[in-house]
Amino acid sequence: MGGEGHHDCRLDHCHGGGLGEHPATPELTNRLRRKSRRVTGARQAILNLLRTQSHPISIRGIFERLPQGDCDLATVYRSMHLLEGMEMVKRYEFGDGVARFELLRDGDDGHHHHLVCTRCASVVEIEECGMGQLEERMAAAYGFAAVTHKLEFFGICPRCQGV
Amino acid sequence: MGGEGHHDCRLDHCHGGGLGEHPATPELTNRLRRKSRRVTGARQAILNLLRTQSHPISIRGIFERLPQGDCDLATVYRSMHLLEGMEMVKRYEFGDGVARFELLRDGDDGHHHHLVCTRCASVVEIEECGMGQLEERMAAAYGFAAVTHKLEFFGICPRCQGV
DNA sequence: TTATCTGCAAATACTTTGCAGGGAA
């Protein structure tokens, strides 16, 4: 699979300076406090960055977009693990061996899918799904409980078709 | 995710001895010859092993099941890459960072899905899909070409529910 | 003050690759 797409350098997270200058929204930090997790500079910076992304982003991508890389890569891994456990982010795997994450809105289970270009890795968000009955049928037919699914689409995006 | 399941040690590939003792079926080796690829001992042993598996198996799993591990791990990686390119095997990712492979019958595109237990990693093969129209709708709505999809189900298998 | 968190560095896991010798056609 191709690269990470472009570095969409929005001013709100690229003006440099220390981590302390990047307070995340109360909505986000309160979710941490509610679970008695500490609101640290690194976590605020990561949450703030995730807020600006419209598609799943890899851990290395997060690390490289953080101001002057002053949050350790290991800390990004640990933070994403924590946030995933708290259901504040959702993990996606597009089959290239790299995990990608999206911020979940409060109360949102984040259930949606992606259409990924196999040439340039550009991503379209897909709302439609309609697999609920299929999950139920799986559960009934095979006796499984708590059935979920992962569904991703792949293809060649319009721009890559022209090249 | 848990382990690899049990080592289902069928006699037809566990009686020890050199690789030369494991001729694969003509159906399989001919597919190699047709593409002017060499029918080597390692490839025959791998194809033979894949023939006996009813669920996707990891590269390490293949390596460990090969008689006395005398085929190099790197060779298994290279062979699976080759076989995937020849569409003789299909690659699956269940989200634990390990690729798994299934042998494809000649002429079979191998399109089916899996229901994976998130506790013991046991697998049920799912034929039903019915996503063809959905792919077409994706293509029409977003201008993508050659749209495919990956769909896997996850849940807790009956045995794990009892524990 | 105290338990949590972070940076640093080392370790682990999966996969790929360079090279020289071995083997299939």
Place this chain on the structure above:
DNA sequence: TTCCCTGCAAAGTATTTGCAGATAA
């Protein structure tokens, strides 16, 4: 004989972990 393939070892990439110092509450 000629390339292709293999084993071995080293390297690359993604991720995890131990530990001591830093920090939020």
